[in-house]
Amino acid sequence: MISALILGGTQFVGKRLVQLLLDEGVEVTIATRGRTPDSFGDQVSRLKISREDGESLRVAFQNKQWDVVFDQTCYSSQEALDTIKALEGKIQKYVFTSSQAVYDFGTNHKEENFNALEFQPSLKPRGEYIGYVGYQEAKRAAEAILFQQAKVPVVAVRFPIIVGKDDYTNRLKFHVDHVADGKAMFIENPDLRYSFIDSAEAAKFLVSIAKSDYQGAINPGSSGDSSLRELVTLIEDLMEKRANLQSDGDPSPYNLPGSWSVDTSRANSLGCYFTPLDQLLGQLVRYYADNRH
Structure with missing residues (x-):
């Protein structure tokens, strides 16, 4: 090229x-x-x-x-x-x-x-x-x-779903900030699953x-998927704080009508591998937590 x-x-x-x-x-x-x-x-x-x-x-x-x-x-x-x-x-x-x-x-x-x-x-x-x-x-x-x-x-x-330290949409950061600040957050379907x-x-x-x-x-991406419940639990564990989940809270930007996740085996078969999902999300949660102010 x-x-x-x-x-x-x-x-x-x-x-x-x-x-x-x-x-x-x-x-x-x-x-x-x-x-x-x-x-x-x-x-x-x-x-x-x-x-x-x-x-x-x-x-x-x-x-x-x-x-x-x-x-x-x-x-x-x-x-x-x-x-x-x-x-x-x-x-x-x-x-x-x-x-x-x-x-x-x-x-x-x-x-x-x-x-x-x-x-x-x-x-x-x-x-x-x-x-x-x-x-x-x-x-x-x-x-x-x-x-x-x-x-x-x-x-x-x-x-x-694309995530990263440079994610200008701040969709993942939204969840970290709400847990850190104890702000009410609404997750409509916590068991829906997504790939990243x-x-x-x-x-x-x-x-x-x-x-x-x-x-x-x-389909590229980290193998496997995560539910919003698992994501919030990860944030809670890393920040040692409980999420404030309320029906009248700020709606999660990941409130979608259904699960969306992909099988990445074809990309893997081409020799393309990606950061394990738990590791990726954990790294980003720590980054957002450490750079809040």
Whole structure:
């Protein structure tokens, strides 16, 4: 891989991805709306696009070539279609950041539990995908467009919940802070189970899968899953404080309608391994606890 286009690249996993590629000597181009500053200076090239304006993609990508595109910011079927049209003949591989949300609610999903080649997408802009159900349909439809219509190999990386010290969503930190402060917290379904992945390992996986010959869907992440009850118990044990769980408390940002977790054995079979889940969550809980003030 000599050159890469990153759609996104200014936040969270995208920032880590850019840095990893630069460290490997890859020529990196970042394509964004231009609203979020980055720290890469003259190490990267920049293009200004709007994912909701297909013409902006066509103009930005005109007369350009890259080995791989990493798509971090696609949230609709229309955006997926506009992007493959704008990049036709300009790339050799398409790495799409998808989500475990493509699966129905449940645990230990294998890749074949959702087949994008059999999904019939409707063309919609991102504004028509509402809530969790909309997010699920958006990622399913984007995968379907890419796998059914792209003329280059496609990888759909179905990430579980991404966590890390640089997680700007603060969803895991929410739970640590509430336990530490004794604030009331509402967990609707404490026994629902979720998979997780560290943000640094997520970025490394994207680079690894792009350099491989793999194509198709794949589930990366720490093996196994955790319930919210187990997560809160871990926080309680490490902080030696009891959680204040109340029906009128602040709702957990992990209050989802069902369990979502994945089987990561296919990624493991490619030689990709991740921090054990208990260790990952324990490290982050300690980090948030130690850096509260």
